[in-house]
Amino acid sequence: MYGVSEEQLEKIDVVLTDELLSLGVHCVIVIDTAGNTISQLDRGQCACDVASFAALAAGNFAAVDAMAKLVGEEEFSLHFHRGESESIHFSKVNDDLLLITIFGNDVSLGFLRLKTAEVIEKIKEIWG
Amino acid sequence: MGFINVRKKEVQIKVVFYGPGRGGKTTNLEYINEKFKERIKTEMVSIKTHGDRTLFFDFLPVDIGKIHGFDIKIQLYTVPGQVKYNATRKLVLKGVDGIVFVADMQKERRESNLKALEQMRENLLSHNKDMLKIPLVMQYNKCDLKDEGVELLSFEEMEQDLNQELKAPTFEASALTGYNVVTTLKKIISGTMIAFRKELQ
Numbered sequence: 001m002y003g004v005s006e007e008q009l010e011k012i013d014v015v016l017t018d019e020l021l022s023l024g025v026h027c028v029i030v031i032d033t034a035g036n037t038i039s040q041l042d043r044g045q046c047a048c049d050v051a052s053f054a055a056l057a058a059g060n061f062a063a064v065d066a067m068a069k070l071v072g073e074e075e076f077s078l079h080f081h082r083g084e085s086e087s088i089h090f091s092k093v094n095d096d097l098l099l100i101t102i103f104g105n106d107v108s109l110g111f112l113r114l115k116t117a118e119v120i121e122k123i124k125e126i127w128g
Numbered sequence: 129m130g131f132i133n134v135r136k137k138e139v140q141i142k143v144v145f146y147g148p149g150r151g152g153k154t155t156n157l158e159y160i161n162e163k164f165k166e167r168i169k170t171e172m173v174s175i176k177t178h179g180d181r182t183l184f185f186d187f188l189p190v191d192i193g194k195i196h197g198f199d200i201k202i203q204l205y206t207v208p209g210q211v212k213y214n215a216t217r218k219l220v221l222k223g224v225d226g227i228v229f230v231a232d233m234q235k236e237r238r239e240s241n242l243k244a245l246e247q248m249r250e251n252l253l254s255h256n257k258d259m260l261k262i263p264l265v266m267q268y269n270k271c272d273l274k275d276e277g278v279e280l281l282s283f284e285e286m287e288q289d290l291n292q293e294l295k296a297p298t299f300e301a302s303a304l305t306g307y308n309v310v311t312t313l314k315k316i317i318s319g320t321m322i323a324f325r326k327e328l329q
Contacts (some may be wrong), residue, residue, distance in 0.1 A: 001139075001225070001324050003132030012136065034223020035203065036131035036140040049170040051189040056173065059184055094227040114303065 008126050012039050015122045017118055020113050025103040030123065032096050033058055061090060062097055093120050097127065129223045130324060138199045143221055143316055146248050147230035148240035149209030152269040155202055155303035157188050160313060163306065167191055182208040185220045192317060202317060218251045226263040226320035228312055231290055233270045233280040238289065245290055262329060263319035264296045267312045273304035
């Protein structure tokens, strides 16, 4: 069992709000690789069941990670699924954490990727 | 590994139902889902094959209330039991806090129980976890088949095969009828909570 301080969680939420929610993404979730939800923020546009989503996302990421190793890659650090109105972007923060953003067609994928890269660095620093 | 969220005052715990194929792991979760409908706010997630066998895992989150002001959220998972899915079983065990080993009491499944237990030991080791140290409950499932004339192993034979070294709490059960399913669940939750308390101290 592990935990992080209230201050660390607060800082992570500030980064997610300032850098990603402000961009227009519908929902942003930080999970650990066991499927626990560390932080979840949305703009009231995301009605998904976060616990199930986190379990599936962690499983999906682990499966793709195992596939990467089978083809001789260290990892596939980025996954992206495009839907008609909602898309999902997964990225690895470090060995423990994954960052997931759910966003609509009004958000540019390129810009989101740039922002996500910045957010990952900030979360890494906070997480320690 | 369980996660304590001090901000939301919440503890998340991962319990995995592990065991040989067609042993009743999914049926355990289905029974729990039905029994505690009011407490489970979401749908049970199942990733199945076309033949209705578990392909990746089943997932069922259960809120068990508050302890010392913290909401305790138990996340129940199953693994796919079929022999060929070991890579997936290993993935599901990542971060596990407690295990229910669902063994099949049918005599013809004796070998499968032993193989599954040995493979679980290896899979846990790959996550640097010792099977003898992790909270674990043994469930000897399908005891109801006795009434249908199916040849079953005795409780003592099951203990001899699977629990000599582990010395885990054990229940004969029937996931199909629900007999001892909730007892098994309560035991693994209490075992996991005791382990957490020790860890925190």
